[in-house]
Amino acid sequence: MAESISLSPRIIDQIKEGKAILFLGAGASYGCTSLNGERKALTGAQLGVAISDKFLGGKRNLEALAKIADYATSDSSVLDVQGFIKQIFESIEPQEFHKLIPLFKWKAIVTTNYDRVVEKACEQTPARIQNPLVIIQDGDLRAIEDTVNAVPIFKIHGCISRVADTNIPLIIANEQYAKYQNGRSRLITAFKEMAKDHPVIFCGYEIADPHIAQILFSLENGFQDRPSYAAINPRFDDLDRRYWGKFKMETVPATFEEFLIHIDQQIDSKSRLLGSILSRPAGAMSRWLKTNAMPSHNLQAVISGRLIHVHHEMLIENPNPMNFYRGDSATWAPIKSGYDFDRNITSQILANIRSPNTDPKLVLIKGHAGAGKSVTLRRVAWELSGSSINCFCFFCDTSLKGVRDILDELYELSGERIFIVVDNGLFDAVALNECYVAAKKKQIPVTFIVAVRSNEWNSTNGMMKLIAAEEYSLGDLSHDEADMLCTLLEEHGCLGELKHLAHKDRVDTLMSNHERQLLVTLHEATLGADLRKILRDEYRNISPLEAQILYLDICSLHRLNVPVRAGLVSRMSGTNFIQFEERFFSPLEKVVSAYSDWRSKDFAYKTRHTEIAQIVFDEAFPSPADKANQLVRILSVLNSDYSSDSEAASKILKGRVIADDFADRSLAERIFESAEQAGIDQGFVFQQRALFELKHPGGSAIRALKFIRLATRTSEFHSSYKGGSSQRSSASQGHRTIISS
Structure with missing residues (x-):
């Protein structure tokens, strides 16, 4: 039967590239049993009968599952019913075909099932491509950055692994269906965001199921602009095909097992997106590793994610010199094409780069915003990886989170000093600090070359254990640098208004603004x-x-x-x-x-x-009211389970900044209130409101004290209930020092 399945090439390609979302219903676990065969995965109707027999003496066993659950929880309790469901499902094991799931890379796996069949299939498959991260309630998704090579498994109806928590009940009774987003709103939002850009493959569902239909149709606004979806069900016929085809949904008459076997046959294991860095025997990475050395999946995930292996055979997009000279410095194309000019500190860094011992080393590059730090760093990394210096070099322009855990493996596999070039080093100062301390403790020869803004480094370095062996400042343009820059602008047709001047006058024009940011100088000199x-x-x-x-x-x-x-x-x-x-x-x-x-x-x-x-x-947004409106608009859609959204909220809501920017306190209060309504951590919001009251001309010490107490109370509650976010942690610590601020 698997041979007769027809899936569009587009869906097959998306699965191959790891971009598809697998959405599993009860039918996906059909046929699963316990190891001794005494228990089996139940359908919805069978579960209803079991609950009726246990709690209702067999009455109403022909009613819908949700109705039976209503009666059962009313006569007994939610905890009793959930505990019974756990007994039914906790011993259920995956079948062999389920172990094909972790042999593909998925954008996400979503399920309404309570069982742990998918998780067990991953755990029992040593060759799995990804590590499962179970997401049951708001806040769980924050761990995705700390879980190397993670696939989020969204359990949108709950899971038997967390039945003791009535704040996040299993979605089974009608009352729970009506309130199913409580404690899960950010989880549901994250899935819907993904579903706008990635194909969803529904397996094990009757699409007519009212709740599934509700989820499906909630995705249908603007469905013409989303990818095609697919649904797998052995009972599909031409009527289903014609109806769902109107909604860009492919219907595939097959079982879940047949679907998995089909894609396993259609997609060669070598072509699946393994995150592998060694797909070619003579690849740039493989030449650095010892014979027969094979990186772990975790190492592969880090190197194909947050760390970029720098080498001169990198796939690079076509360069655009005009974009580069107007400030777009976040690609390697201009570096490979030689659009940048030699900064004085570049040769100094490269001349001192070799270390006589195996100690870790920190090289610091400081400069103000727009001074050219990012370009200088990329040039340093490019030269390090070239044939003349020939170093094992990586680049990171985000967080080094997770890198600490793979440093020793990377060194063991290569036997070479590792160079890690980090742009915006204080984006995640904690991770940078952890990497450096771990390398020192384990005596791993790593050279960190880190760029920071001068003012930010001066304000944070006292809290860190980073001691720079070498420190460089990227200062104003020298005359020689301005001369080289003008030559490059002319060579690549990017002089703009400078083309009307002689070369000497062009240099003088740049030097007349030499104390300005390089970014600003280039724009104003070339555009006039x-x-x-x-x-x-x-x-x-x-x-x-x-x-x-x-x-x-x-x-x-x-x-x-x-x-x-x-x-x-x-x-x-x-x-x-x-x-x-x-x-x-x-x-x-x-x-x-x-x-x-x-x-x-x-x-x-x-x-x-x-x-x-x-x-x-x-x-x-020249007026405070316009600015406030935009900030409120942003806050209303942030999902603080993502660290980038949480960081944005933290920066928008800084009490001191809001006090400076908004003389009208009603605008400030609108901003804070929108943050609370959006689910931003209340303890953090209260802390910032207290700071606002202390710093604003119209503020009140009494109101500040009220918000300090609220922040303390909220943080203590969350700490006792479940661990906290970075915002929550800062709130719990910050209130102790807020008065002295």
């Missing part, structure tokens, strides 16, 4: 106008209007120096990633770029530079 006016006109000239709004939303978030998740932007503007590629790539090509963010496992957007994003934001 004030940077704010340049960016304001550029923003106003973007069309259509939807593209202009999309750009502004991205600027509003990227100015905070956080990844701008495509799912978040989709909720703000209604534009999913597919629409961005098809409709808005051209009008935004010069000002926005997209990339895959390993942290959120989502696509993300960024502008050319955070400083440019801040200027556009300021110019678009």
